[in-house]
Amino acid sequence: MTQIFRLAQVADAPALAELLRQAYVSNTELGIHFAAAHADNEAAKKHITNNVCYLLEEEGQLLGTVSLRMPWGPNPGPAGLPHIGWLAVSPTAGKKGIGSLLLDFIEQDIARDKLKCPAVTLGTAVEHPWLPQLYENRGYEKFAETDLGLGHITAYFKKRLIKSFS
Template sequence: MEQVFRLATLEDAEQLLNLTLRAYEPIRRLKINFTAAKADINLVKQNISNNACYVYEQEGVIIATVSIRMPWGLQPGPFGVPHIWWFAVDPSLGQKGVGSNLLRWVEEKIIKDTLKAPAVSLGTADTHPWLIDMYERKGYVQAGDKNLGKGHKTIFLCKVLRPDLIEDQLINFPLHILSQFNQ
């Protein structure tokens, strides 16, 4: 079975919209106000054009997607490092490692090895029943929170990928996470 990780193109927009709306259905039922949960084709195209939007394909079908907002981009994350967002997996493939494989590939090959970024951040709703725990099991550490006016508090989590670069590049990074590597 051929597996491909690649950057999305505008030609992928319809397929990404369909995947996103199906994947975020539980989020809409929970009444959590994630941008991707109410995406339309224009928002998908905007995400592809303005961020590094990656897809995971099997046999030519997109089964998962994740985007990276860059610190220098239009919508940077809170800590001056690449920021993961718009993470969606085909719901028929849940609990099969698809999302973990894509996230690990993006963390390692893109953020750590290509961008040479020392860390990555992401945000999720404090009201989501399992996402915070899932990200913590993947090595993310809670780094702060903020009310962004979406009806929930956004919990920011960070993961250090290159401890050797921490002191050189992380100016706005949460000190309690940095202290783990300064011992």
């Protein structure tokens, strides 16, 4: 079966919103309320319009999504670098490494190779039982923590994509 990445279009907003709600259920059950967990069609439309948002599909089925918030956009990340967000894998996709595939794609194919970004950032809840460690295992380094008023502390991580960048 062939998997394809493609840029999301406004018409994809309902499917994106549904994917996000399904994928983030376990986070909400942990008491972690990421904004993506509550995305409706309008929020998904706005996200697609204002960010670089990719969908991963296989045989017409939506497997996952990942986005970059750009430093010049309306919701920049914390460090003047592209910021990875709204990473989600469909619960029906199973444990097939889809999350790693999405991160590899956005880090390497898009941010490093196409956009020539020296680094990217992302954020997650300090309280999450496994995400901070997962990102550190992928080469991300924590550089800040903040309270965004979401009921958890957000840790920000940075990953160098071009080794000559400090």
